[in-house]
Amino acid sequence: MLSLKNLQKSYIDAGEKHTILNNVNLSIMPGDSISIQGASGSGKSTLLHLLAALDKPDSGEILLTSSGESCGTNNKRPNDPQTLSHDITQFTEKQADQYRQFKVGLIFQRFNLIDCITVMENIMLPAKITGNVQHEYIRNLLNALGIDRHINKLPNQLSGGEQQRVAIARGLSHQPPLLLADEPTGNLDGKNSDTVSKLLVDTCKKLNTSLVMVTHSEKVASLTQQQWYLNDGRLSQI
Numbered sequence: 001m002l003s004l005k006n007l008q009k010s011y012i013d014a015g016e017k018h019t020i021l022n023n024v025n026l027s028i029m030p031g032d033s034i035s036i037q038g039a040s041g042s043g044k045s046t047l048l049h050l051l052a053a054l055d056k057p058d059s060g061e062i063l064l065t066s067s068g069e070s071c072g073t074n075n076k077r078p079n080d081p082q083t084l085s086h087d088i089t090q091f092t093e094k095q096a097d098q099y100r101q102f103k104v105g106l107i108f109q110r111f112n113l114i115d116c117i118t119v120m121e122n123i124m125l126p127a128k129i130t131g132n133v134q135h136e137y138i139r140n141l142l143n144a145l146g147i148d149r150h151i152n153k154l155p156n157q158l159s160g161g162e163q164q165r166v167a168i169a170r171g172l173s174h175q176p177p178l179l180l181a182d183e184p185t186g187n188l189d190g191k192n193s194d195t196v197s198k199l200l201v202d203t204c205k206k207l208n209t210s211l212v213m214v215t216h217s218e219k220v221a222s223l224t225q226q227q228w229y230l231n232d233g234r235l236s237q238i
């Protein structure tokens with residue numbers, strides 16, 4: 001579904017070039033669950049931003065393969081229902097927007113909830129945008145995450161851990177094929193972190209959603225099928 005090929009990303013800081021990702025290769029198949037660990041500053045969020053087409057690499061490809069649909073592009077080939085590949089690093093802004101709306105769920109490290117609308121409106125945003133509103137699924141998700149009693153509040157009326165669970169519900173509300181989660185349980189205590197990360201992995205499994213989850217916790221990482229480590233720009237499987 002997504003193939004990362006020879007990804008290279010660097011930043012220039014005070015005139016000096018810092019290589020953050022160095023020849024990163026990874027395959028993400030439907031339903032895969034993948035965790036990425038690594039020291040602070042090792043490039044984990046940078047990698048997720050590239051996968052979300054929020055940023056572009058210096059070089060390399062991220063090939064999105066899907067069958068018979070337009071993947072944020074208009075070049076549908078109705079007579080060819082087989083696989084189509086698009087390099088998301090070459091997407092225009094509009095194609096990247098469509099890709100994020102329809103293909104990706106995002107749970108940001110800093111939540112990025114919208115403060116002036118309610119918890120429920122935040123959660124329903126991706127579902128409404130994609131037109132995929134499944135009321136019973138949403139009810140079950142809210143219940144499982146323990147946030148059903150907060151839905152009419154504003155995000156800043158919730159604790160950090162509650163906001164994190166709202167961000168998880170928002171990431172999954174439209175049942176995306178790919179969920180990118182940046183330390184989704186980093187603000188929860190040990191017990192809640194265990195429960196919520198298990199729920200996240202199980203929900204993705206049920207939906208056949210591919211999960212790429214950044215975490216600092218070995219215990220959380222152990223819930224995923226594949227565990228990867230980012231060090232010195234290199235991604236290696238543990």
Ligand SMILES: Nc1ncnc2c1ncn2[C@@H]1O[C@H](COP(=O)(O)OP(=O)(O)OP(=O)(O)O)[C@@H](O)[C@H]1O
Pocket residue numbers: 011012013020038039040041042043044045046047109
């Ligand atoms: N826009 C930017 N301009 C310059 N440097 C950046 C930019 N974004 C990230 N960096 C640098 O790239 C490196 C990797 O950042 P990144 O946020 O990907 O790390 P991380 O592994 O997610 O860290 P953490 O675990 O603390 O969240 C850091 O040294 C950071 O300072």
Ligand SMILES: [Mg+2]
Pocket residue numbers: 044045046109182
């Ligand atoms: Mg980060």
